[in-house]
Amino acid sequence: MARFFNKNNCVAGPHEEARRRREVRRYFDRADNNKDGKLTKEEWFRVLNSSGVPTTMEEVEEFFETMDRDFDGRLSFEEFMGEESTIEKLFKSMDKNGDGVVTKEEFNSICKNLSSDQVKMAFQKFDKTGDDKLDYREFCQMINKKQEEQGE
Known part of the structure; x- marks a missing residue:
């Protein structure tokens, strides 16, 4: 705070x-x-x-x-205010082992409403390094794109 x-x-x-x-x-x-x-x-x-x-x-x-x-x-x-943002909180909740990246498995464990194909497509689109993990910046780009598409 x-x-x-x-x-x-x-x-x-x-x-x-x-x-x-x-x-x-x-x-x-x-x-x-x-x-x-x-x-x-x-x-x-x-x-x-x-x-x-x-x-x-x-x-x-x-x-x-x-x-x-x-x-x-x-x-x-x-x-x-220099406080933790909603996206930072979401990222931390998904990054179960705290290694600074979200794997497909971690993603699936939180987003149970998404099919494995939807997760696979998201990772193909936003995982710029191709390591099957989303770092914080890649994660933000994915969330921001989704919000943009929803008109938020």
Whole structure:
């Protein structure tokens, strides 16, 4: 969870931390013009500059490179706060042995509603290294593509 500090540079208490989180969330939601729950580079650029924080698009792109942990080009509130994203949690739950990759077997153990042919096709499409495993980036590309197809 993101840590907030009070004016004395001490870690804020839980109530103050919750209040600040709500306040940041309000600003985040206000910046999210299309209300999709994620900030685009353009939305972040616009809100910074309109708030009196002169920022270049290059600076925004650098910020996104650091914070966009699911590689979809947008920032969820969790990413914005430096917290674990939904995709990271899903990946960790599928990576049963914690080796940093998801095998077909691990994938099948979680996604019981998919046929082995569907899993095989997904791995053929997104396993760029051809090792029958999805690393985190490949996994994100697969999830992002699926969400894109569903219009999310």
